[in-house]
Amino acid sequence: MMMTRPLLPIRQHAAGILRLGLPLVGNNVALAAMGTVDTVMAGQLGSVSLAAVAVGVAFYNLFLFSGMGVMMAVAPLVAHARGGHRHGEVAQYARQAVWLALAMALLLAPLMFLVGPLLRLLGTAPAVVPQATGFVWALAAGYPAMLVYLSLRYVSEGLGQTRPIFLTAACGLVMNISGNWIFMYGKFGMPALGAVGCGVASALVMWTLLLAMVFNLRFANAFRRYALFAQFAWPDLARLRELLRLGLPICGGLMSEAGLFIACAFIMGTLGAIEVGAHQVALNYASLTFMVPLALHSATTVYVGYLLGGGRVADGRRGGYTGIALCTGLMAFSAGILLFANEAIAALYTRDPQVLSLASKLLLLAGLFQISDGLQVGAAGALRGFKDARVPMWLNLFSYWGVGFPLAFGLGVVLHAGPEYVWVGLIGGLTVCAALLSWRYAQVSRRAVAAAQRERSA
Secondary structure, eight states: OOOOOOOOOHHHHHHHHHHHHHHHHHHHHHHHHHHHHHHHHHHTTOHHHHHHHHHHHHHHHHHHHHHHHHHTTHHHHHHHHHHTTOHHHHHHHHHHHHHHHHHHHHHHGGGGGGHHHHHHHTTOOTTTHHHHHHHHHHHHHHHHHHHHHHHHHHHHHHTTOOHHHHHHHHHHHHHHHHHHHHHHHTOTTOOOOTHHHHHHHHHHHHHHHHHHHHHHHHHOGGGGGGOTTSSOOOOOHHHHHHHHHHHHHHHHHHHHHHHHHHHHHHHHHTTOHHHHHHHHHHHHHHHHHHHHHHHHHHHHHHHHHHHHHTTOHHHHHHHHHHHHHHHHHHHHHHHHHHHHHHHHHHHHHOOOHHHHHHHHHHHHHHHHHHHHHHHHHHHHHHHHHTTOOHHHHHHHHIIIIIIIHHHHHIIIIISOOOHHHHHHHHHHHHHHHHHHHHHHHHHHHHHHHHHHHHHHHO
């Protein structure tokens, strides 16, 4: 009879996830700070430049999230290979991920040049369209670099090397501030390009992030055993299909959630300026605090994948539950802060009494929103560690568009119940998604443990 390995204690799982996740928290905060810097510096140039950046970012994010969703498949696949000490497979995934990133850039980047006609079709203010168009065109020049960077970033993540990701992002933030100052305001003899200069600076940051990540993967000691750049490899259809089989459903789930938030922003736009302002305040704060569980979600994926790759399925299941608990617990703590400090937090964003009053109410609702969001993102991360994405994608679509959107639209627009009830739709969608993904994780992980036990008994 074979001896079974004792399960690792919960505290060891938590320590492993936090060790991977804390640098990713720094990475996420740095990336969020880049967006804040762009907004603040564009705002100094006037309302037209600010609107151009806001509209351009919203358009560009559709392309960014599409590429990011597919590239996220790299991390669990690499983690499984690392857990099983299959170093050659790690290098194969890395090389094929780069090919996939280049193919997606070739397919999607040309579509970014259609931004001008699309904005005019949507009725964007004529004064905004030229700057927004130039901003997006500049971003298109950096888009291939961003996709290749993401492919390599998720290789590093899958190998458990998350600190270089944070350091790279921190350097990118410094360069973003400097580049904006030079190209937006016209320093060191450069022309003052306004919002377009913000796009130029962002594109340069994208290429810098790529070069920094390539340098790190090529020369850092932690990566030498994997020989990622030891040889050239042509596209491998089998590996590419494997990446797409996992990546496309991840992308679908990600876009369905992002789409609900975009739809709710449009619904708020039909209710009035005060409602839009209050919604933006509450959503901005919720998005900022979400950076922490989002990082732990990624860490949970890698940690669970590594354990499963090494054949430690029961430990992988327990590690997944630990990651879910960490994400949910942190968001519950944040919700507690909102319960007592919602008005003070809203006052940091606005002095308008009407916006302040409504934002304070929405921030209370954000507390419920955050608990559900923490649970669903933790469960999604654990499921990706098990390389399970197709069914979760359909669960996401049902939750956000079968439950969340009908609630938000029906209560907010059809019944005119008020802006708070648009957020009831968000809460409903996220809560259903959290419950369904948690159920899915229990099913998938239990079956995996049972299959591993049968294999040992055979």
